[in-house]
Structures are given as structure tokens and as C-alpha cells.
Amino acid sequence: MGQIIEFTDSGLYCPAGQFYIDPWKPVDKAVITHAHSDHARPGNGSYLCHYASTPILQLRLGDNAYQSIGWNEPIQFNGIKLSLHPAGHIIGSSQVRIEQDGEVWVVSGDYKVENDSISGAFEPVPCHTFITESTFGLPIYNWKPQADIYTDIRNWIHSNQLAGKTSVLIAYSLGKAQRVLQAIAHLTGKVFVHGAIWNTHQVLLQAGWQLPEVIRVTPELPKEAFKGQVVIAPPSADGTPWMRRFAPYSVGVCSGWMQVRGHQRRRNADAGFALSDHADWKGLLQAVKATGATKVYATHGFQAVFSRYLTEQGIEAAEVKTEYGTEEEEAITEPEKTDE
Amino acid sequence: MSNTTDHTIHMPGLGGMQQFAQLVQDLGMHTKTNDKLEALVHYFTHANDKDKVWVIALFSGRRPRRTINSTQLQTWCAEVVGLPLWLLEESYHTVGDLSETIALLIPEQNNPAVNGQPLHYYVEQFLQLEKADEATKKDFILHSWQELTSKERFVFNKLLSSTFRVGVSQSMMVNALARILQLESSVIAHRISGNWDPSTTSFDALVSGEGGSVDHSKPYPFYLAYAIEEEVAALGDPADWQAEWKWDGIRGQIIKRNGQLFVWSRGEDLITEKFPEFAALLDKLPEGVVIDGEILPVKDEQVLNFNVLQTRIGRKNVTKKHLQEAPAGLYAYDLLELDGQDIRHLSLTERRAALEILIQGLQLPFVQLSPIVTFDDWQQLTTLRESARDLNSEGLMLKRKSSAYLVGRKRGDWWKWKIDPLTIDAVMVYAQKGTGRRSNLYTDYTFAVKDGDKLVTFTKAYSGLTDKEFAQVDNFVKRNSIEKFGPVRTVKPELVFEIAFEGIAASNRHKSGVALRFPRMSRWRTDKKADEINTLDDLKKMLALYGK
Numbered sequence: 001m002g003q004i005i006e007f008t009d010s011g012l013y014c015p016a017g018q019f020y021i022d023p024w025k026p027v028d029k030a031v032i033t034h035a036h037s038d039h040a041r042p043g044n045g046s047y048l049c050h051y052a053s054t055p056i057l058q059l060r061l062g063d064n065a066y067q068s069i070g071w072n073e074p075i076q077f078n079g080i081k082l083s084l085h086p087a088g089h090i091i092g093s094s095q096v097r098i099e100q101d102g103e104v105w106v107v108s109g110d111y112k113v114e115n116d117s118i119s120g121a122f123e124p125v126p127c128h129t130f131i132t133e134s135t136f137g138l139p140i141y142n143w144k145p146q147a148d149i150y151t152d153i154r155n156w157i158h159s160n161q162l163a164g165k166t167s168v169l170i171a172y173s174l175g176k177a178q179r180v181l182q183a184i185a186h187l188t189g190k191v192f193v194h195g196a197i198w199n200t201h202q203v204l205l206q207a208g209w210q211l212p213e214v215i216r217v218t219p220e221l222p223k224e225a226f227k228g229q230v231v232i233a234p235p236s237a238d239g240t241p242w243m244r245r246f247a248p249y250s251v252g253v254c255s256g257w258m259q260v261r262g263h264q265r266r267r268n269a270d271a272g273f274a275l276s277d278h279a280d281w282k283g284l285l286q287a288v289k290a291t292g293a294t295k296v297y298a299t300h301g302f303q304a305v306f307s308r309y310l311t312e313q314g315i316e317a318a319e320v321k322t323e324y325g326t327e328e329e330e331a332i333t334e335p336e337k338t339d340e
Numbered sequence: 341m342s343n344t345t346d347h348t349i350h351m352p353g354l355g356g357m358q359q360f361a362q363l364v365q366d367l368g369m370h371t372k373t374n375d376k377l378e379a380l381v382h383y384f385t386h387a388n389d390k391d392k393v394w395v396i397a398l399f400s401g402r403r404p405r406r407t408i409n410s411t412q413l414q415t416w417c418a419e420v421v422g423l424p425l426w427l428l429e430e431s432y433h434t435v436g437d438l439s440e441t442i443a444l445l446i447p448e449q450n451n452p453a454v455n456g457q458p459l460h461y462y463v464e465q466f467l468q469l470e471k472a473d474e475a476t477k478k479d480f481i482l483h484s485w486q487e488l489t490s491k492e493r494f495v496f497n498k499l500l501s502s503t504f505r506v507g508v509s510q511s512m513m514v515n516a517l518a519r520i521l522q523l524e525s526s527v528i529a530h531r532i533s534g535n536w537d538p539s540t541t542s543f544d545a546l547v548s549g550e551g552g553s554v555d556h557s558k559p560y561p562f563y564l565a566y567a568i569e570e571e572v573a574a575l576g577d578p579a580d581w582q583a584e585w586k587w588d589g590i591r592g593q594i595i596k597r598n599g600q601l602f603v604w605s606r607g608e609d610l611i612t613e614k615f616p617e618f619a620a621l622l623d624k625l626p627e628g629v630v631i632d633g634e635i636l637p638v639k640d641e642q643v644l645n646f647n648v649l650q651t652r653i654g655r656k657n658v659t660k661k662h663l664q665e666a667p668a669g670l671y672a673y674d675l676l677e678l679d680g681q682d683i684r685h686l687s688l689t690e691r692r693a694a695l696e697i698l699i700q701g702l703q704l705p706f707v708q709l710s711p712i713v714t715f716d717d718w719q720q721l722t723t724l725r726e727s728a729r730d731l732n733s734e735g736l737m738l739k740r741k742s743s744a745y746l747v748g749r750k751r752g753d754w755w756k757w758k759i760d761p762l763t764i765d766a767v768m769v770y771a772q773k774g775t776g777r778r779s780n781l782y783t784d785y786t787f788a789v790k791d792g793d794k795l796v797t798f799t800k801a802y803s804g805l806t807d808k809e810f811a812q813v814d815n816f817v818k819r820n821s822i823e824k825f826g827p828v829r830t831v832k833p834e835l836v837f838e839i840a841f842e843g844i845a846a847s848n849r850h851k852s853g854v855a856l857r858f859p860r861m862s863r864w865r866t867d868k869k870a871d872e873i874n875t876l877d878d879l880k881k882m883l884a885l886y887g888k
Contacts, residue, residue, distance in 0.1 A: 262779030
């Protein structure tokens with residue numbers, strides 16, 4: 001049996017189906033796992049993705065030839081069967097299952113195994129070959145249960161309030177921001193958000209998602225409005241003049257990278273919360289084992305380490321170089337020029 | 341590992357190790373000096389006295405002797421978590437800190453012990469373990485890892501390691517103590533200096549300066565200078581200033597009290613044994629004297645390249661060969677105590693006059709006055725400064741003649757005015773991930789110059805770039821690495837940097853034949869291509885010129 005998917009300069013390519021998955025160069029037919037900018041890039045002839053991803057792609061990439069399908073709704077063409085399955089990473093995020101002559105390959109895209117109750121619960125998909133991400137493929141990345149992290153965030157907000165400070169939570173505008181919002185909305189009457197998060201929020205509301213109410217940070221809002229309140233802002237806003245209006249404030253960064261002290265210090269964050277939308281070490285191992293795959297390709301992250309460990313565990317594994325995992329989702333967080 | 345940093349949620353009465361772990365976390369995370377100070381004040385207000393004494397000891401470089409090495413810790417950790425050693429090493433290279441790596445790898449207990457043992461309990465256990473067999477040590481470490489939380493485990497491991505850098509300076513700790521005790525910080529700085537044993541000293545005795553026997557070895561806190569930032573002419577009338585050469589050696593204090601001689605380094609290490617040459621001072625110096633000076637390699641009244649002295653500093657025993665090849669001398673800067681009286685409040689001119697009488701009376705060739713550089717105007721001094729490198733000096737020191745001898749690094753009366761560094765353009769060939777706030781970023785580089793059509797490595801450098809530049813180079817390394825040797829990656833020789841350094845010396849330990857002093861990246865030469873870098877010949881010419 002040959003390769004159902006080949007690793008090319010433009011991305012993961014399925015020769016039988018004549019499509020690419022998350023290509024980093026413009027191609028004719030693209031299947032998109034999720035709407036983060038390192039996976040969904042502009043310039044492709046057509047886009048196939050999950051229903052929930054389409055409105056966000058539209059916001060980010062404008063009008064294109066989009067085809068949407070649901071999870072576990074196989075489509076067949078050119079002798080292959082293609083279906084999407086929940087990846088649990090962000091809204092709409094999907095694993096791609098491709099079957100050809102009884103051989104099954106699955107491309108994970110980005111995923112996490114803990115159910116965040118927004119993105120859809122990760123579904124282990126049995127396959128022969130599994131192409132997995134490895135963003136946090138080191139055993140030091142060992143997440144606390146999200147409920148505990150939410151408690152930490154709430155305690156932090158509470159102590160900021162006692163000190164008369166505004167709590168500025170840094171979270172990616174697509175995925176993390178909605179997750180954090182759900183966790184803290186009941187704490188305070190209102191949650192303020194940066195324009196980039198507001199834009200994503202509006203698109204999701206229009207698409208029918210039920211989300212807590214938010215107030216957009218605009219130049220008209222008086223400084224006093226933010227006192228002791230919670231603001232959610234994307235990483236690109238951290239450390240910019242846009243933040244000044246919240247003074248006195250405390251910055252809490254929500255990211256898996258915050259697991260390591262040095263990374264947190266580098267960010268100059270007052271607090272770091274290791275809340276991730278990616279699987280931790282145990283999650284990656286759990287996911288790989290659940291597929292029953294006999295061959296694993298590890299992409300973006302600690303692919304060398306992860307594939308070596310899998311090989312030692314008796315699962316044939318190799319690393320693949322991709323162009324994912326750079327500038328993750330920064331593109332969506334364009335600064336609000338009018339505010340500066 | 342998430343955290344909450346506001347000190348309002350600290351609860352006095354919680355276990356001492358928990359309190360200490362929180363302090364270390366706060367000090368590491370807070371970016372503003374004032375927040376760090378608050379964290380220290382909070383700690384010293386609430387912690388128990390025995391723990392406080394140990395914190396003062398730890399933060400002033402007095403560490404319990406290392407009884408367990410990092411290889412043992414790594415091996416035991418790999419065993420406990422059931423992971424291969426190579427994976428632990430990969431983790432370590434990414435985190436950049438073994439203590440933290442282990443803290444993260446050991447699984448968190450569901451019911452971590454609240455109200456656990458205090459800090460001093462663990463430190464005292466370490467001291468007791470010094471003579472224990474390996475099995476006993478291992479048993480204690482494994483047991484402690486289990487009962488501590490991740491944050492506590494981190495500081496526990498730190499206590500076992502050879503460094504305890506937690507983002508706090510000694511002077512900041514002194515300021516916090518001064519605030520709580522309502523004393524001048526210079527008084528506190530002096531009281532916690534010198535020889536005292538944290539296991540037997542009580543907090544009150546330490547900070548009141550009254551406890552126990554008199555410590556005759558106690559040095560004064562050093563007065564340090566900032567680099568001058570503006571034009572020297574802005575300092576005003578040249579007649580108000582004394583200029584001296586800035587020497588590149590070991591800043592030290594020579595103390596004679598109670599018929600004994602003590603030599604202290606600026607890092608507050610007692611280094612008397614390292615310099616047997618100085619024993620002759622014991623007979624010659626009068627009782628009750630403290631001299632501030634620079635320990636330098638001196639031969640035939642010439643100051644040699646510091647590199648000469650460096651070869652003997654690290655050695656346990658100083659041999660006859662060392663004494664002949666790298667003889668140490670003292671260049672005296674200042675006199676802090678005379679006839680047992682603290683004279684730091686006198687003016688520099690008065691102290692210098694007393695120093696001159698003292699040194700001239702000694703008649704010891706290896707003890708010299710640091711010569712005063714005479715000048716009439718700033719222009720003349722600027723010209724004189726250019727000749728510093730010929731004397732193996734780093735530049736000039738400018739001291740206000742009326743200045744008292746202050747405590748710590750202060751602006752205003754003393755300035756250092758260094759000569760411009762030497763520079764060379766080189767290409768980056770290897771990269772390794774950094775530590776601390778550079779964890780998981782390629783920030784430690786090795787550089788090469790051209791030798792014909794080959795590249796020859798000659799130095800490493802870790803500093804000088806902005807965070808943004810480091811991020812860009814990190815990205816380049818990740819995309820352009822050729823091979824992996826353990827934690828080191830070879831990269832395409834493409835990025836050119838200007839390397840600045842303070843001195844150059846011959847070395848047979850380096851392939852290039854030269855060793856640089858304080859190399860750092862002074863500029864990223866994005867305007868230069870790899871074939872435009874300097875050559876090994878250029879380096880050798882510099883060695884011939886400045887490498888005496």
C-alpha cells in the first residue's frame with residue numbers, strides 16, 4: 001500500500017483525492033482542519049471544512065468557494081472516502097479521515113482530548129496511519145484539569161478586585177477567548193473584550209452560538225468603566241499602548257506555554273495560566289493509542305522527541321516538517337488603529 | 341502550573357515551605373522592583389525566624405554545601421516517573437532548569453500536605469545528609485518530592501542545586517529588612533555580611549548585630565559605580581575629581597583584625613587561602629585595617645592580562661608553579677578602616693592620604709597604590725583613556741574627591757568610564773537553548789571566523805540582542821538547523837554578528853588559539869553576508885596587539 005497522504009512543499013497531499021490538507025502554499029483544493037491562520041491560509045481555489053469553521057473562514061479570508069460538511073458525514077470521490085471528526089481544539093476543529101481500498105489514514109490537525117464543552121469532544125478515530133500534532137510533546141507539559149485552572153483564574157480576578165486592579169486576560173481570539181469567557185462570565189456583570197475578539201464573537205453569535213454577553217473596548221468608554229473589571233485581549237495587544245486605559249491592571253496570560261516559569265517571565269505576565277487548546281503529553285499518547293495506528297507521523301512541535309518515544313514504545317513513528325505552529329492565530333488579531 | 345501572585349491571598353500560618361515557594365515565585369514573576377520589595381516585606385513579616393535567617397543566607401550567597409549532585413537527581417527522577425533518561429534531558433534542555441524540570445515531571449499528589457515542614461527543616465536535613473549513604477539520601481529526596489507540591493518541589497530542588505538565582509538582588513533584600521526593622525539599609529548590609537552560620541545564628545542576633553561573638557572577619561559592603569552615560573564634561577570642574585585606572589581583576593577587601601588576615605572577594609567569598617602571597621601582609625599591616633583594592637596578576641610591577649590569574653583561581657590548591665607563573669598582587673584603591681575605626685564617612689581625599697601613608701610604609705612590592713591619573717581638563721583625560729588597553733586596564737574610574745565610601749551601587753559620586761570594546765564580525769554556526777526567561781528559545785550561540793575557505797569557531801556569546809531579535813534568530817535556527825548533537829544544533833552559517841569583547845588572550849584550550857574576555861553580540865549585521873566576516877588572521881593580529 002502506498003502513501004494515502006504525501007508530504008510535499010505545499011503541504012499534506014492526497015494524490016488519489018487530488019486535494020491538500022491545511023496547505024501553506026496556495027493550491028486548487030484545500031481541506032481545512034480549523035480556522036487558525038497557520039492552518040487556513042488565503043489563496044486556495046476551494047475550501048472544504050466543517051460547518052462551524054465556514055463563518056470564521058469567511059471573516060478571515062473573505063469570499064471563497066467554501067464547501068461545508070458535518071462530523072461523521074462521509075463524502076466519496078475518486079475512489080476515496082473522506083470524513084471529518086471532532087478534534088476538540090476550537091470551534092469547528094476537525095480531524096480528517098481518509099479511506100482508500102480499506103486503508104485508513106487520519107490527520108489530526110490541532111487537538112485536545114479534554115472536553116471544553118464548546119469545541120466538541122475529541123473523537124478517537126481508529127486508523128492504520130495517524131498524522132498527529134506534537135505542540136506540547138514533552139512530559140513536562142502536564143495540564144491540570146481545566147476546572148482547577150478556572151478556579152485559579154477566578155481567584156486571581158478576585159484578588160485583583162480587592163487590590164482595585166483591572167484583570168486583563170490574554171487569550172487567542174478564536175478558541176481560548178470563548179473558553180475563558182464561559183469560565184468567568186458569571187463572576188462579573190460584564191466582560192470587556194478587544195475588537196479582534198469582538199469580531200470573532202459577532203460571527204459566532206450570528207452563526208447561532210450561545211455566548212455570554214461582552215462589551216467592546218472602544219475609545220469612547222471612560223477609563224473608570226474598567227475599574228476592577230475583566231478584559232479579554234489577544235496576545236498581539238499585550239504590551240501595546242492600547243492597554244494603558246486599564247491602569248492599574250494585572251495581566252494574566254492563558255496559554256500552555258505558561259507551564260514553564262521562564263516562558264512566563266519572558267512574557268512579563270503578572271500571572272500565567274497553563275490553559276491550552278492542545279493535548280498535553282499524556283493526551284497525545286492517549287490519542288495515539290486510541291487510534292490503534294501502527295504508523296504515526298508527528299508534525300509541528302516536539303516531533304523528533306515524540307516520534308522517538310513512540311518508536312521506543314513499539315509504535316513505528318517518524319517526524320514530518322510542516323509550516324504549522326508559527327504565528328498561531330496572530331493574523332486575526334489586527335490592532336485597532338482607531339484606538340491608538 | 342498556574343499561579344496567583346497577589347500577596348493578599350497569602351495566608352500566614354501555612355507551612356513554611358509553601359510560604360517560601362510563594363516568595364520565590366513572586367520574586368521571579370514580578371517585574372517591578374516595588375512589587376518584589378513588597379513580596380519580601382510580606383515574607384519577612386510573616387515567616388518564622390529560623391526560616392528568615394535561611395532566606396537571608398540563601399539570598400546573600402550563603403548556601404548549604406551541596407550534598408546531592410544533579411546526575412543523582414536526574415537519575416532518581418527518571419526512575420520515579422518511568423521515563424528514559426534521554427527524554428528527561430530533552431525536557432531539561434527545553435525548560436533550561438533542572439530543578440523546575442523535575443518539579444514539573446513528578447506527578448502532583450491529590451492531597452498535598454498542607455501545613456508541611458518549614459524551610460529550615462529541609463535545609464537542616466540536607467546538612468545532616470552530608471555524611472549519609474546514597475540510599476538514605478535517595479530515600480529522603482524521593483519522599484520529599486512526594487509530599488511537596490510542584491511549586492515547593494521547585495524550591496526544594498533549587499536548594500540542592502549549585503545556584504539559587506530567583507530574580508532578587510542582595511540589596512533588595514537588604515532594603516526590605518531595613519524597612520521592617522526601621523534601620524538604614526547600609527547598617528543591615530554590614531550586619532549580614534561576613535562569616536556567620538545560619539544554623540546557629542538567630543534572626544534577632546543577626547539583624548541587631550549584637551548576637552554571639554564578634555566576627556573579626558566582617559567586611560564592609562563594597563561601594564560600586566555605574567557606567568557614565570553622559571559626556572564627562574558634564575561632571576563639572578575637573579579639579580573636583582580623582583581619576584584612576586579601572587583594573588580588571590578581583591575586587592577585594594584585605595582585613596587585618598585581632599591578629600588575623602582575611603581576604604574577601606566582592607561576591608563575599610572568603611578567599612584568604614587562595615592568595616598565599618598575601619600572608620606577608622599579616623606582619624606588616626597594623627592592627628584594625630581594611631583596604632579596598634583589586635587583586636591582579638602582577639609581575640615586575642607590570643599588570644598582566646587577567647587571563648593569567650584566571651588559570652589559578654579555580655584550583656583547589658595553589659601550587660608553586662602557579663605562584664611563579666601567575667603571581668598575584670594588590671592594587672589598593674581605598675582605606676575603609678584605620679586603627680579599628682570605620683572611616684568610610686571621611687572624604688576620598690582624606691582616606692587616600694591615609695592609604696598612601698599606609699601602603700608606602702609597607703615596603704612590599706606586590707602591594708601598590710592604584711595610581712592616580714593626573715589631568716588638567718576633560719579633553720586631556722579623554723586622550724589618556726585611549727591608552728588604557730596598553731596597561732591591561734579597562735578604562736578609567738572617576739571619583740569625586742569629597743565622596744564618602746557608600747554602600748552598594750550608587751550614582752553621583754563614582755563613575756566607571758570604560759574604553760570601547762574590541763569588535764570582530766563573525767558568523768553563527770551553533771545554537772543551543774537558553775535558560776531562565778530564555779527557556780525553550782535558541783539564545784546561546786557559537787561563532788566562527790574565516791580561515792581560508794573553512795570556518796573556525798572562536799567564541800560563544802549569549803547576550804546583547806533584544807528579545808525581538810532573539811525571537812527572530814530562534815526562528816532562523818529552527819528552520820535552518822543542519823544537525824543535532826544533544827542539545828546543540830548546527831545551523832547554516834548565514835547570520836553575521838558583531839562580537840564585542842574586553843580582552844583577548846592566547847589559549848590552547850580553544851581551536852582558534854584565542855580566548856576572549858566578556859564576549860557579547862554588540863550588533864546583528866543584517867547588512868553583511870557570511871563571506872564578509874573577519875578572518876582568523878584578524879583575530880591573531882588582535883592577539884599580538886592586545887594579548888600580552
